Amino acid sequence: MPHMTPKERIFTALSHREADRVPFVLALTLHGAKELGLTIRQYFSSAANVVEAQIRMQQRYGHDALIGFSYAAAEYEAWGGEAIFVEDGPPNSGEPIFKNLEALDHLEVPRIEACPELQTSLEIIRQLKSRAGNGIPILGVVLSPFSLPVMQLGFDLYLDLLYGDRERFWLLMAANQVFATAWANAQLEAGATALAYYDPLASPSMIPMDLYRETGFKVACDTLKQISGPTITNLASGSTLGVIDLIAQTGTQAIGVSSLEDLVELKSRCAGRLGVVGNLNGLAMVRWTAKETEQAVREALVKGAPGGGFVLSDNHGELPWGVPDEVIGTLAETVRTWGQYPAGSDHA
Amino acid sequence: MEVQAFQSALLSMDRIRVGNLLKESLAREGRMQAIESLVVPAMQAIGTEWEQGRLALAQVYMSGRICEQALDALILEDGPPVATGPRIGLAVFMDQHQLGKRIVASVLKASGYRVLDYGQGLDAETLARLALADRVPMLMVSVLMLHSAMHLKELRQALGTNPEAPVLVVGGAPFRLDPTLGRELGLEAVGESAADAIKFARQYLGVPCPI
Numbered sequence: 001m002p003h004m005t006p007k008e009r010i011f012t013a014l015s016h017r018e019a020d021r022v023p024f025v026l027a028l029t030l031h032g033a034k035e036l037g038l039t040i041r042q043y044f045s046s047a048a049n050v051v052e053a054q055i056r057m058q059q060r061y062g063h064d065a066l067i068g069f070s071y072a073a074a075e076y077e078a079w080g081g082e083a084i085f086v087e088d089g090p091p092n093s094g095e096p097i098f099k100n101l102e103a104l105d106h107l108e109v110p111r112i113e114a115c116p117e118l119q120t121s122l123e124i125i126r127q128l129k130s131r132a133g134n135g136i137p138i139l140g141v142v143l144s145p146f147s148l149p150v151m152q153l154g155f156d157l158y159l160d161l162l163y164g165d166r167e168r169f170w171l172l173m174a175a176n177q178v179f180a181t182a183w184a185n186a187q188l189e190a191g192a193t194a195l196a197y198y199d200p201l202a203s204p205s206m207i208p209m210d211l212y213r214e215t216g217f218k219v220a221c222d223t224l225k226q227i228s229g230p231t232i233t234n235l236a237s238g239s240t241l242g243v244i245d246l247i248a249q250t251g252t253q254a255i256g257v258s259s260l261e262d263l264v265e266l267k268s269r270c271a272g273r274l275g276v277v278g279n280l281n282g283l284a285m286v287r288w289t290a291k292e293t294e295q296a297v298r299e300a301l302v303k304g305a306p307g308g309g310f311v312l313s314d315n316h317g318e319l320p321w322g323v324p325d326e327v328i329g330t331l332a333e334t335v336r337t338w339g340q341y342p343a344g345s346d347h348a
Numbered sequence: 349m350e351v352q353a354f355q356s357a358l359l360s361m362d363r364i365r366v367g368n369l370l371k372e373s374l375a376r377e378g379r380m381q382a383i384e385s386l387v388v389p390a391m392q393a394i395g396t397e398w399e400q401g402r403l404a405l406a407q408v409y410m411s412g413r414i415c416e417q418a419l420d421a422l423i424l425e426d427g428p429p430v431a432t433g434p435r436i437g438l439a440v441f442m443d444q445h446q447l448g449k450r451i452v453a454s455v456l457k458a459s460g461y462r463v464l465d466y467g468q469g470l471d472a473e474t475l476a477r478l479a480l481a482d483r484v485p486m487l488m489v490s491v492l493m494l495h496s497a498m499h500l501k502e503l504r505q506a507l508g509t510n511p512e513a514p515v516l517v518v519g520g521a522p523f524r525l526d527p528t529l530g531r532e533l534g535l536e537a538v539g540e541s542a543a544d545a546i547k548f549a550r551q552y553l554g555v556p557c558p559i
Binding site: 086321 | 361405445447450469492495526528
């Protein structure tokens with residue numbers, strides 16, 4: 001098979017065909033700070049930092065996408081929330097901005113152009129596009145309107161809303177949808193090839209599926225319709241098997257899957273409907289030896305690769321800060337060595 | 349059979365049926381026995397079903413809340429609480445997301461334990477100082493992010509090892525996704541679900557004081 005560019009490789013795989021090798025995505029959002037010898041706060045403060053590190057790391061490891069994403073709490077900052085920076089992990093969202101459900105009666109949707117953190121993210125995407133060209137896909141991220149309230153309200157108050165005040169729930173969804181759609185389309189216009197649609201609350205680990213069907217599912221169908229580019233729905237480590245049939249109807253192209261579920265079963269359930277992205281255990285990766293890394297990657301390749309429709313990645317969409325460079329290097333080398341078809345086997 | 353009916357009423361969020369079943373049990377067996385024979389097994393079963401992927405976290409949370417509210421209502425009807433025993437300290441360590449803590453608080457309270465809520469976003473030094481000052485015999489701590497879990501070693505150290513130091517029980521997503529993490533961090537008690545909160549409370553503190 002002729003050599004493919006990263007973009008061709010990913011699009012072939014997500015079209016449920018076998019590419020020249022299994023594509024892999026390393027979500028190295030935090031490692032760029034290490035790469036440049038900066039703190040995480042310093043790193044994310046400038047688009048040029050992120051672009052430089054993303055390009056360098058892609059050249060070193062040879063993965064098949066550039067990550068044009070900084071941190072999830074940036075969207076929360078747009079709503080007036082706080083991002084809490086730590087030395088050794090992703091910036092986390094601070095206290096909820098809405099202290100009670102009555103606050104939802106007077107919602108104002110933030111404007112993308114008024115949020116400096118989101119503008120930095122758009123600049124990252126523009127610069128990545130300008131430096132990397134068309135051969136390598138650039139991934140952006142948007143939080144689903146349905147899952148953003150976990151930050152806006154706190155999880156407990158949000159569950160009270162979901163179960164107890166459907167009228168205000170839909171008010172919040174309407175506002176969040178306007179924001180999410182504008183943010184997603186701004187990233188696509190800036191040059192993002194596709195977006196990860198983060199929707200952890202859609203996982204059956206989080207809410208019962210009858211509740212999802214009448215709430216988050218409708219929100220996803222409606223929102224994805226308004227996003228002018230391909231999406232990968234990611235449940236951020238949560239279980240996916242119980243919701244695949246619904247996710248497949250939302251209009252998304254692929255799903256990020258949990259390390260707690262079997263790739264063979266996931267592939268079979270998604271066949272022809274959704275690409276499967278995952279499912280290396282990012283948390284365990286922090287302590288993997290070279291041998292364990294190779295074993296885990298080869299096992300994922302053997303289970304996920306047949307017939308295409310598979311992109312190797314981690315289970316969450318972000319590699320933890322503590323994952324050593326050696327593990328990332330071994331992971332990348334193992335995909336390059338064993339990723340050609342029949343992938344992962346001794347006959348590769 | 350009665351436990352199943354209670355569990356089913358909790359999961360279907362039938363507050364009236366929950367209240368009635370609890371009232372009947374209290375009238376028949378008294379407070380402690382009703383909690384022992386009805387509430388604890390139902391909450392443990394719900395926690396276990398979540399652990400096994402058969403229920404969602406939202407259902408565990410709502411069950412705990414409904415149970416706690418029903419008990420509060422009956423206890424108010426029946427006279428003020430007379431709790432005098434040790435309290436269990438609860439906190440979200442470094443992170444802000446409080447759902448896990450609220451679930452554990454509801455389950456513990458519904459099971460007859462008293463809790464002392466230290467809030468969220470606390471670092472090792474602050475949390476250890478509060479827990480030691482209050483002399484809580486047990487500190488249950490929830491974390492969401494891996495980097496927060498990694499700092500639990502500092503909390504363990506700050507709590508010290510003398511016999512009066514509280515037993516540290518930890519739980520949260522990082523421990524579920526990486527079952528070896530607790531051992532790596534040298535933590536003695538790692539909970540998988542709210543059911544384990546009751547298990548550890550009983551193991552280390554015995555049956556709850558009267559409420």
